[in-house]
Each structure stands twice: as C-alpha cells, then as structure tokens.
Amino acid sequence: MRRGLRVVLWGCAYVLGLVALVVVGAWTWWQPEPRARGTLVNGLWARHQWVGETHSEQEYRDLARLLRENRITDVFFHAGPFEADGTVPPAKYRNAGKLIEAMRRYAPGVRAQAYLGQIRKVDGHGITDLDDPAVRARVLDTDRIFLDLGFDGIHYDFEPVYPDDGAFLDLLERTRELTRARGRVLSVALEQPTLVDAAQPVYKRLIPRHGTVHYPPRPTAEYLRAVADRADQVAIMTYDVSLPTESLAGWHFARHTRRTLELIGDRTTVFMGVPTYRPLMDWAEDLTVALRGVRRGLDGLERPPARPYGVGIYAEWTTDAREWAHYRASWLPGASGNVSG
Template identity: 80%
Template sequence: MRRGVRVLRWAGWALAYVLGLVALVFAGVWVWWQPEPEARGTVVNALWARHQWVGEEHTEQEYRDLGRLLRENRITDVFFHAGPFEADGTVPPAKYRNAGKLIQAMRKHAPGVRAQAYLGQIRKVDGYGITDLDDPAVRERVLRTDATFLDLGFDGIHYDFEPIYTGDAAFLELMERTRELTRARGRVLSVAIEQLTLVDAAQPVYRALIPRGHGRFHYPPRPTKKYLRDLADRADQVAVMTYDVSLPTRSLAGRHFAWHTEQTLRLIGDRTTVFMGIPTYRPMFDWAEDLPVALRGVRRGLDALDRPPARPYGVGIYAEWTTIPPEWALYRANWLPRGSA
C-alpha cells in the first residue's frame, strides 16, 4: 500500500513538473509575442487565384476589378490555377478555354503583374496518388503541357505537386528541365513547397517508423535544409506553404510564422525570391491562425534577421477566393511599406 502511495506521489510530482515546463513555454512565447514588430513588408507579393479565371468567361468589369485589386495590393505574381494535371501529365484544353482572354485582360488591366500557370497534382508515392513523376514519359508530357501554357502567354509556371519528400530526385530533375524551358522563353519558374522540417535529423527516424503516402498516418513531407536549397537553386521563386498551423494560441501560431520566415530567408533568401504563404481562410479546426497573426509573425521573423535577403521577398496570399475586403485593408495597413498603399 505504502509503495503504491509513493508511486502515485512521484507520478503526481512528475506530472506537475511537466505541466510547469509547458506553462513556462506558453508564458515565454506570450511575452515574446507582445512587442509590435518593427519590420514592414514589401511590394513583391504573390496571390493564389481560383481556376475559374482560366476556365470560365468573365466580363470586362470583372477583369478591371481584378486588375485594380492587384495594383492596390502590390501583387507582383498571380498563380492562376490552370490544372490539375491528368495522371499522364497532360491538362485537357477544356479546363483552360478562357486562358487567352485572361492573359489579354491582365496585359490591359494589370500590366507588369506576372500571370503564372498554377499546375500540380497529387504526386504518386509508394503506390498512392495520381501523377507518377518517377516515370520519364510523364515528366516529358508535363514539360510539353508547360510549353502549351507558355505559348498561351503565361509569364511562368508555378508547380504545386504534393507530397514532395526530401530526396525526390525525379522532382528535382523536372524542376531543372522546366527552368531550362522557362528561361529559354524569358519566363519564370516558381514552386510551392511545404515548410521546413524543424529538425533535419528526425527525417531518418520518420522514414524508419512511419510510412510515406497519402493516408491519415504518414510522416510529413517537409524539406530538409539541403533539399530546400536544392529546390531554390532550380527555381526563380519559392512559395513556402506556411499555413495550416493548428496551434492553440495566437502567440504560438505567430511564433511558427516568425521562425519559418527567419529560417527560410536565412537559408535561401540570397538564392531566389521567397514568398511566405499566409492564409485568409479559417482552418478546419478553428485555432488561432488567421491573417493578422500570420502577418505579424512574418514581420517578427524579419525583425530577427541580421540583414535583408539579397533577393526579393514577400508574402503569398492563400487565396484570392477567400480574401474579403476587410482582410485586404488589414493587409495593406499591416504589411505594405508606408506610403505604398
């Protein structure tokens, strides 16, 4: 009986110790979160846009409104959803039947804003998924499809294949060849990728214990530092999908955005243009993640840098179809440099 009491007592002390440490972490992050960021944002920013712009007819007024929105908010790059790829690496023309009119409208109403073809699919991994990038014939058809969109007048190709795991040589090879294509045409290549892994050394453990794939239980497809550098060396722009945080407090969510901004820009900010992805939607689980938290967190990450990156950087807004006027106003007030809005 006495032994059982001692065990329960020690267990209680251990639990109290752990809870105390957790409380200290929460308190420390809360204190860190309070000061107003000093850094302002930039006028180099991206926006993911819905498929209807390339797939459906629009009025001249709708195009005019889109152009005004992009100019007012200093958007330099728009990723117009133009896919997804079929399993064989093609995109049926019916899916982008309005692309030509869109490009003409962009030239008229948003001159200087790059309209990129946003293309991707669920990447086949370990037998699960749709597009098998390990197949050279599929990669060839992807490249031919890219050329079709460039012929239509798009200013670049924006890839969003998911999941992409560290060490995916086929995807790197596709990036290399796509950049050869875009550079030959005087266009750009951008890529959306998951946020950095927190600890690179944990990747081998994940691989050994948890399967890859698309099921509920799989290890996250986060790039290591080396793999992110490899991608950056093959892209003109890297958009980091920093959203879907699912953390319980605003200060923790903000710390997430700050950490990834600082680490990513230190790592590849001198190699390529970087867009830190920020959300204008509410996650499935309504935690603390929203646009104000994301913008403040990115700015805190900029504050932590010793110097600005050598290449342009900004935020990537996800997404055009979820951003309402009050959020655009908040973005202008809290991100754009003073005097630029």
C-alpha cells in the same frame, strides 16, 4: 502503488509546468510591435474559374484594380490539376487566353503564372507518378502549352515532396531550362521546412510511407537549397498551423520566415504563405497573426536577403475587403519601391 502514483503526478506536473513556461514565454515574446515593414513583392493564389469560365470586362478590371491596389506582383492562376499522365484537358483552361489578354490590358507588369500540380504518387498511392520519365516529359509538354498561351511563368504545387525526391529536382531543372529560354519564371510551392532536419529520419522510421499515411513531407535545409537553386521563386506553405494561441501561431510564422530567408533568401525570391481562410482546426491562425509573425521573423534577421521577398496570400477567393485593408495597413510599406523579382 502510492510511490508509483506520486511519480506519475510529479511527472505530469513537470510536463504541465514546461508547457506553461512555453506558453507564457511565447506570450511575452509576442507583445512588442514588430519593427519590420513588409515589401512590394507579393504573390496571390487565384481560383480556377479565371481560366475555366467566362468573365466580363468589368470583372477583369476589378481584378486588375485589386492587384494594383495591393501591390501583387505575381498571381498563381489555378490552371490544372494535372491528369495522371501529366496532361491537362483543354476544356479546363478554355478561357485562359482571354484572361492573359485582359491581364496585359489592365494589369501590365503583374506576372500571371499557370498554377499546376497534383497529388504526387508515392509508393503506389497518389495520382501523378513523377518517377516516370514519360510523365515528366508530358508535364513539360503541358507547360509549353501554357507558355504558348502567354502565361509569364509556371507555378508547381506537387504534394507530397520528400527530401529524397530526385525526380522532382530533375523536373525543376528541365522546366527552368524551358522557362528561361522563353524569358519566363518558374516558381514552386513547398511545405514549410523541418524544425530539426535530424528528426526527418526518425519520422520516416516511425511513420513509414504506405497507404495514405506518410511522415511529414518537410524539406530539409539541403533539399530546400537544391530547390531554390532550380527555381526563380519559392513559396512556402506556412499555413495550417493548428496551434492553440496567437503567440504560438505567430512564433511559427516568425521562425519559418527567419529560417527560410536565412537558408535561401540570397538564392531565389521567397514568398511566405499567409492564410485568409479558416483552417480545419480553427484556433488562432488568421491573416493578422500570420503577417505579424512574418514581420517578427524579419526583425530577427541579421541582414536583409539579397533577393526579393514578400508574402503569398492564400487565397484570392477567401480574402474579403476587411482582410485586404488590414494587409495594406500592416504589411505594405508607405513608400513605393522596386517590384522586380
């Protein structure tokens, strides 16, 4: 028993030592100030009230000033969610037309995209069944309604999306045909990529998809490229880190920024999602850590990506004046530049 206890104690000490090395190494890596600055191509997720409720002209002007001041090029106005059949009741977006008119008056050049999504039905659980061709057809019909209202693009956020989801890729192909024919854009929000692609089959075996329990819906490199080839913009939901220190959370943002841009930065515009809300596990994640981490990730690139890139702020309704000021000071470059994307 004593021998067994010693083995256990040595094993625990070994594991704790490894953890300490990781924590100390991450802290040391985190200390230097990032060299890279941010960009003038940035996105913002905006609340549903902009399309669902009435607003005064002053409120529209204030929104436009916020977008201009912070160099936001794309706003994802929540306009859904989809019903199970792929439709959105008109009452949910009854003021969308007024919003679009106001955006054209006060924020010309800023793309207003219809942010649409739903919980993806998987193995009988969820709401919208994208495996059903009829549902995908009605989603496209709904997209046409929002494009007719004047939205500059469609922004999809279906969750979960697994790297074997061919129906989602089919929907992207057909949606992009629609948006391109009208001179609009298609953007997609995706979970952060896998850390190791080979781990995905292991997760799938250990955590089978049934009920409300699923293995992590992380795109593999191959699937992320497939999505990027079918979308004009990809926004990576890098937030919800739940790591205990700023340096570890910052490493998370840096690692995903570098890997994502290396994988698809030459194929499509990329927004790295950064949070201004407090996550459920309120440890070390905030806008300051996220932006610093993204910049550290940019430092690690051998060359800039060929396509535009920036951050996507989640969300408009949780960002206060102090956070906007920090974003401008730490992210926006001092000189004006190309804001196309």
